[in-house]
Amino acid sequence: MKVLFNKARRLAGMTGLIFALSSGAAVAATPKDALVVGWQFDDIITLDTAEVFEFSGAEITGNTYDRLIGYDPEDVSKIFGVAAESWTVSDDGKTFTFKMRKGIKFASGNEMTAEDAAFSLQRAIVLNKSPAFILSQFGFSADNVKDMIKAVDADTLTITTDKAYAPTFVLYCLTATIASIVDKTEVMKHEVDGDMGFAWLRTNYAGSGPYKIEQWKPSEIVVLSANKDYWGGAPAMKNIFIRHIGESSVQQLLLEKGDIDIARNLETEQLKSVDGNKDIKLLKKGKGSLYYLSMNLKDPILAKPQVQEALKYLVDYKGLEDTVWAGRGQVQQAFLPKGFLGALEEQPFSLNVEKAKGLLAEAGYPDGFEIEMIVRNAPIRIDTAKSMQTTFAKAGIKVKLIPMDGKQVLTVYRARKHQLFFGAWGPDYQDPHTNADTFAKNLDNGDNAKSKPVAWRNAYAPEQMTKDTLAAVLESDAGKRAKMYLAIQKAHQQQAPFAFIMQEQEVAGLRANVEGYVLGPSFDSNSYKDVVKK
């Protein structure tokens, strides 16, 4: 009994301590010149812009590096110069000449020149990490890139493509994370064994953006500090502390208490409960991010077309839109998000257990089967996956749900070692080719393929669709091009091992005094640059 009593006493002591701590924290507002953000960023693997291909990493580098050009987040058709002041396109449509902006300084103090820009793009091609295809699709390779991308003098950069592509397509690609400009002198100082500073830049910073990366502790914190010499004017917030807060309920609580200024991962149910709170406002933005279920064709069961079709009929699209995704997403069943050129808006699939059962019987699984589904451990994804678990079970398919960290899921997925994967895809740039390229094109389905698009990750290699995709990107007439994409999506919708489910609407909860925070149409265009606190 005495042991129990001691335990109780200790527990009482602890509770008192926690209470004292929490009541102390409640009165502390964040400083005027610092922004504190609560966010889930467990998917950051690297900070090297030549490798970043994750939602969170792209947002961090988007705020800390300059690219040659940018677009207006409110109207993506408005493209303007950033590190490049102006540009011209040659008559044959193959050579782009950029005039660099003067007076841009890197965090190291070095002046940015055309040489840095050329180096950054060449480096991305030579390193050839996951996102390298965004640039290499213009015919660049490690052998020729030094000739194709050149700094003519300190102010002039020329880029020559192998074919005449639609100019906007080329320019949109240059707005992607991989086209960020790194500080050549600084990066090469840390070169080890000819890695072009890759090992160093993965955890360090050599950029010129409005903010500098001070610190990144995986799944803990990212600290950004203002770049006082930023060419567009120093940002108002001296520091931005982005804390990894995995639980959205904790984010809600901290936001309500004023311990954080922005909560990035409020869930559907929490949006309801903060609605009407005077101290909190909600910022909403329709995103290009699509949530989809993909089936690895390496698995003999999933390789059967009837099984793939059956699974598409076993998702409760409407129910998900009304419950888990209420106010945060809309059903979209094609690989282009609404708002993109040529996006297909038809929705042929709905929950139809009888039809799915028939298809499964045809495929030889009248009683269903057991299968594993990997998913990142974030509430909205888990809840969606659970809904699928329930509806799949109606046709006898037993889903074993395996929630993992963002990092782990991506590692398994990119090595195509999954069976079912539920996750998200965000366009890398604002041209329809970005999604067509990854979902509908696979040039080499071998295990050691050079480029590994999402289609490859699921061992999906459609020959005709690959050809159509490559043809669509060369079409300069926008109307014809849109029709080509519609046709590709229709075929893709029926045949491909992907069930597109939801198009995201991102919602951030802000303290009422925070202004100027921008949620862009893609994940790398969320911007802290103009944030001020009233």
Add this chain to the structure above:
Amino acid sequence: MTELKSWLLAENPDSRAQASLGRAYLGWRRFFCNPLAMIGFVIVTALLLMAIFAPYIAPEGITSGLTGAELKEHRFQPPSAEHWFGTDGQANDIFSRIVMGSRITLIIVGIVIFTAPILGFIIGTVSGYFGGWIDVVLMRITDVFLAFPKLVLALALAAALGRGLESAIFAIAITSWPAYARLARAETLTIRKTDYLAAARLQGAGHWRLISGHIMPLCLSSLIVRVTLDMAGIILTAAGLGFLGLGAQPPTPEWGAMIAEGRDYILSYWWLATFPGLAIFVVALGFNFLGDGLRDVLDPKSGGQH
């Protein structure tokens, strides 16, 4: 009835059976008079009954299977006459899930208490009985396991073995045997030099016979007490692993995992995490009370002082 009672309480029992039955009766009386022990006993019995008859008690099973408009209407319902403990985001009845979850809790506890203590018991008695280098080797292995915090080691094991109930059970079993080994060894050391063991040895009893026939029965009562007291710890460790996502995977209604699922909604829908939490609390308390009561009864050193 009174005859039976006087037979049980006879000052000079006629047989060994009568003596031990009398002893058991006295123990039961002492146990019965201890209110806390009885509360524990009732809770644990109720848990057992609940687990056995779970499918009859739980009205709706572990998943509702609702979709579309029906799902929208029935999810996140507060506690009511229809759903005693409310419903969760998939419109599953939380009361049913807790009832079904009692089976998982009992399976974990059951498997762990029939593996870890036995393993620890054998290692401890062997180590204490033989002494010398066997003792040194076995105890150093035990030290290695004791050098890690239990939950951290279990976490590492469960993560390495892959998520799932089986690996959680294995991890808990692997991390909980050293305490029993220590206990059994200490008990063995106090009796290994006794005269009756020497006498048995002189009569030609082998090592195994001495350990199993003489030493183990003497250590058993303290082991049982320890196991009962540990059950609460086992339940909490299992719930902890489930909470951290390393135990049972959805939709299995493991209580710890249910709390983890509920924590995202704790500000809007308190009942999601509260009821599984209460279930863990009540059951852990029950096992603790039961363990305390059993110690009073079984511990030979405090025996007969009431």
